[in-house]
Amino acid sequence: MLLLHSVEAGPVATMGYVLADAQRSSAILVDVPLESSAQLTALLRDHDLRVTQIVLTHGHFDHVGEVASLARRLQVPVSIGREDAPMLEDPGSMFMSMPISIEGMTPQQLLDDGDVIECGELRLEVLHVPGHTTGHVALYERQQGILFSGDVLFHSSIGRTDLPGGDYDTLMTSITRKLLTLPDETVVYPGHGPSTTIAYERSHNPFILEYLEHF
Numbered sequence: 001m002l003l004l005h006s007v008e009a010g011p012v013a014t015m016g017y018v019l020a021d022a023q024r025s026s027a028i029l030v031d032v033p034l035e036s037s038a039q040l041t042a043l044l045r046d047h048d049l050r051v052t053q054i055v056l057t058h059g060h061f062d063h064v065g066e067v068a069s070l071a072r073r074l075q076v077p078v079s080i081g082r083e084d085a086p087m088l089e090d091p092g093s094m095f096m097s098m099p100i101s102i103e104g105m106t107p108q109q110l111l112d113d114g115d116v117i118e119c120g121e122l123r124l125e126v127l128h129v130p131g132h133t134t135g136h137v138a139l140y141e142r143q144q145g146i147l148f149s150g151d152v153l154f155h156s157s158i159g160r161t162d163l164p165g166g167d168y169d170t171l172m173t174s175i176t177r178k179l180l181t182l183p184d185e186t187v188v189y190p191g192h193g194p195s196t197t198i199a200y201e202r203s204h205n206p207f208i209l210e211y212l213e214h215f
């Protein structure tokens with residue numbers, strides 16, 4: 001049985017996830033929100049998990065807030081979508097007006113569409129889903145039927161497209177071609193808010209329904 005835990009932390013309530021396979025031999029972290037390190041570290045200790053990799057859905061400050069220090073402490077590589085790597089090098093640059101200083105870092109691995117991240121028995125397929133940021137990736141575990149959607153798809157909502165690199169048409173194309181084509185029962189774990197399913201969003205998400213009406 002899969003082990004999945006979430007933390008919600010930071011000034012804009014960002015989700016981070018801990019994922020481990022049945023053997024509990026190794027674990028992956030998906031996103032490292034600001035002020036999440038203590039919670040994440042406690043989860044790893046309580047479940048006796050060894051992290052092998054940190055994967056970031058995209059480069060926004062609230063998702064990468066504590067990744068540099070945590071990766072250093074855990075001595076693990078960090079991966080992020082290729083086009084978002086520059087944001088990770090300098091995460092504060094987009095948010096000069098914010099009174100938060102965020103340590104940048106150079107990712108060890110750049111992700112492209114179709115890449116596979118392995119963690120024990122788990123296989124996370126990388127889906128490049130631009131539109132919220134240019135290098136945003138979603139992570140799909142086919143066997144378990146779960147998707148980490150970052151800030152692309154939320155419960156009854158979609159990611160904002162008014163920040164640098166954002167584009168509405170690109171986002172909707174990513175959602176309809178890459179995510180809504182996944183099986184109905186796929187459970188979606190987003191970067192903010194509660195989990196949902198592909199079937200629910202296809203039939204209830206007002207932004208998706210409005211878009212599909214016009215195309």
Ligand SMILES: [Zn+2]
Pocket residue numbers: 058060132151
């Ligand atoms: Zn974001």
